[in-house]
Amino acid sequence: MENMRKGFSFVETLISMLILLIALLSIAGLVVMTTKTMTTASERENAMMLIQERMERAEASDFSSLASSSDVERIYTVTTISTGDAVRKTFVVRVDWKGISNNETLSIQREISAFASNKKLR
Secondary structure (H helix, E strand, O other), X not given: OOOOOOOOOHHHHHHHHHHHHHHHHHXXXXXXXXXXXXXXXXXXXXXHHHHXXXXXXXXXXXXXXXXXXXXXXXXXXXXXXXXXXXXXXXXXEEEEEEOOOOEEEEEEXXXXXXXXXXXXXX
């Protein structure tokens, strides 16, 4: 006599559901990692724009008015540090923020001379 099975057994169904669950969890992990990476990149881009803005302000200002300062913009702490003498200054713009997983810092340093023209041509 032939024993014909119709459908799936309970164990087969559980195993297939387990395989599907593992695949879906892998995809979910990929989505979370992608979101984290995109957020970090966006935060770094915003920090770079703040640094660029502060550097442009420094270049457009008088040499004698370059000074250190610190302020907060949204999630970013922007610190400008001006060191040097009456002839040459080192101007640093540093941006700190609390990222998704840890504290982030981005900074740029520039040497500015009193004899160079800091005014942009229009």
